[in-house]
Amino acid sequence: MAAGLELASLHDSLESPVSESMNFLNEVSHRYPDAISFAAGRPFEGFFDLDGIHHYLETYRRHLMDRYGGDEAAVSRTILQYGRTKGIIHDLIAAHLRVDENITVDPESIVVTVGCQEALYLTLRALRRNDRDVLLSVMPSYVGVHGAAQLVDMPILPVRESGDGIDLDDLVSVVERAKASGLRPRACYVVPDFANPSGTRLSLESRKRMLRIAAEHDFLILEDNPYGLLGDPSGPPTIKSLDGAGQVVYLGSFAKTGIPGARVGYAVADRLVRGPHGGTESLADQLAKIKSMLTVNTSPIAQAVIGGKLLENDHSLRAANTLEIETYRSNLRQMLDGLGSRFGGDGSARVSWNTPAGGFFLLLTVPFAAEDDLLEVCAQRHQVLWTPLHHFYADSTPRNVMRLSFSHLLPHEIEEGLDRLAGFIREQSQD
Ligand SMILES: Cc1ncc(COP(=O)(O)O)c(C=O)c1O
Structure with a gap:
C-alpha cells in the first residue's frame, strides 16, 4: 500500500x-x-418556499428582459453563462443597502460572493501581504473568522469583549503593542449587531469611536452584519453608513434574510488602492482578482433568485x-x-x-x-x-x-x- x-x-x-x-x-x-x-x-x-424560487427567477428574468430591450439571448447568457466576476446583482444590492441600511455606495464597489464567508476570505487574503500582517478581533468570535484567518496564515490578536461588544480601550492598547513589536494590524473584525456568539450590540458612540480609532491607526474595519436587519429598525446605524472614507469593508450575507441555500453574500470594499504608477482602483477590484482565481464567479442562477426576491420586495429585506x-x-x-x-x-x-x-x-x-x-x-x-x-x-x-x-x-x-x-x-x- x-x-x-x-x-x-x-x-x-x-x-x-x-x-x-x-x-x-x-x-x-x-x-x-x-x-x-x-x-x-x-x-x-x-x-421556506421552494416554489418561490421559480417565481423569483421569473421576476429577475423579466427585469433583465426590460434592461436588454427584450433580447432573450442576452437574458439567457446573463443567467446561464459564466458571468461577471464581481457579480450581476450589485445594482440591486446597492439599492437594498440604501433602503434598509441607509448605506450609499457605488455598485461597482460591491463584489457578490459565495456567502459572506467567501467575502471574508477574499478580504483577509488581500490584506495579508507578509508575516507582519495581523487581524484584530474581539474574543469570543465567529468560528468562520478564525477559519478564514488561518487559511491565509494571518494571526488574530484578541481584543477584550465589553457589555456592548468590544472594549475600545483594549483595542487601542492591542494596536499600540502590536505596532511597537513591528506588527501591522490591517483590520479589526466586528459583528456590531447581535454578534455571534454573544448576541451583543455596539452602541452608536462606540461605532463612531471605533471609526476614529481605525482612521487614526490606519486599519480597516471589517463589519460583518448578517443579523442586523432582524433587529429593531430604530437601533444604531451600521458603521458603514457612518463611514465617508472607505474605512469599512462591509460584509453582507443573504443566508439569514434571503435564502440560505442560495449561498450568496457580498463585500462592499470602496477603499481606494493606489497602484505603483499613481493610478487607483478600488479594493473591490482587488478582491475580484482573487475571486477570479478561487470561485471564478458566484452562480448567476443563485444571484438571479436573490435578485428576484429583492425586486419583489422593493429592495427591502426588512419588508421581506x-x-x-x-x-x-x-x-x-x-x-x-x-x-x-x-x-x-x-x-x-x-x-x-x-x-x-x-x-x-x-x-x-x-x-x-x-x-x-x-x-x-x-x-x-x-x-x-x-x-x-x-x-x-x-x-x-x-x-x-x-x-x-x-x-x-x-x-x-x-x-x-x-x-x-x-x-x-x-x-x-x-x-
Ligand atoms: C457572524 C457571521 N458571519 C458570517 C456568517 C456566514 O455567512 P454566509 O452563510 O453568508 O457565508 C455567519 C453564519 O453563521 C455568521 O454568524
Whole structure:
C-alpha cells in the first residue's frame, strides 16, 4: 500500500481546533437526531418556499428582459453563462443597502460572493501581504473568522469583549503593542449587531469611536452584519453608513434574510488602492482578482433568485422578513422568560445569561466547564444540544459558558429543550 500523507505535512489550519469544530458539532447532531438543538445557528425553516424560487427567477428574468430591450439571448447568457466576476446583482444590492441600511455606495464597489464567508476570505487574503500582517478581533468570535484567518496564515490578536461588544480601550492598547513589536494590524473584525456568539450590540458612540480609532491607526474595519436587519429598525446605524472614507469593508450575507441555500453574500470594499504608477482602483477590484482565481464567479442562477426576491420586495429585506423577524423576536422573548422561570428565583446566580436585544444567540453561564465531553453526555442522557464556548476562541480550553441558539425552533421545542437543559444543569451542579 502506498504510504499515506502526514497531516503534519499539510497546511497548518488542518491541525487547528477550528477545523475540527464544525465536524465535531455536525457529527454530534447527526448521532442524536432526536435531540433538541440549541447548537445550530440556522434560519427558521417554517417559511421556506421552494416554489418561490421559480417565481423569483421569473421576476429577475423579466427585469433583465426590460434592461436588454427584450433580447432573450442576452437574458439567457446573463443567467446561464459564466458571468461577471464581481457579480450581476450589485445594482440591486446597492439599492437594498440604501433602503434598509441607509448605506450609499457605488455598485461597482460591491463584489457578490459565495456567502459572506467567501467575502471574508477574499478580504483577509488581500490584506495579508507578509508575516507582519495581523487581524484584530474581539474574543469570543465567529468560528468562520478564525477559519478564514488561518487559511491565509494571518494571526488574530484578541481584543477584550465589553457589555456592548468590544472594549475600545483594549483595542487601542492591542494596536499600540502590536505596532511597537513591528506588527501591522490591517483590520479589526466586528459583528456590531447581535454578534455571534454573544448576541451583543455596539452602541452608536462606540461605532463612531471605533471609526476614529481605525482612521487614526490606519486599519480597516471589517463589519460583518448578517443579523442586523432582524433587529429593531430604530437601533444604531451600521458603521458603514457612518463611514465617508472607505474605512469599512462591509460584509453582507443573504443566508439569514434571503435564502440560505442560495449561498450568496457580498463585500462592499470602496477603499481606494493606489497602484505603483499613481493610478487607483478600488479594493473591490482587488478582491475580484482573487475571486477570479478561487470561485471564478458566484452562480448567476443563485444571484438571479436573490435578485428576484429583492425586486419583489422593493429592495427591502426588512419588508421581506416581517414574519421571520417576529418569529426570532418571539423566540428570544420565550428563551429569556424560560430561563428566568427555570433559573431566576434562587438568587444564587450560579446560572446566569445575557439579554441580547435581537439576533439568533445568547450566552448561558453555568457552574461547571461546558466542554465537548459534557455536550456528548448531555446529548446522550438529556437529548438537548448546545455549543461549548471554546469553539469561538479557537482553542480547547473549557469555559463555563454555552452558546444557545433559538432561531430555528418552534415554541414547544424551546419549552421542552429548556426543561431538558435545566435537568442536565441540575444534574451537573450536584456532581
Ligand atoms: C457572524 C457571521 N458571519 C458570517 C456568517 C456566514 O455567512 P454566509 O452563510 O453568508 O457565508 C455567519 C453564519 O453563521 C455568521 O454568524
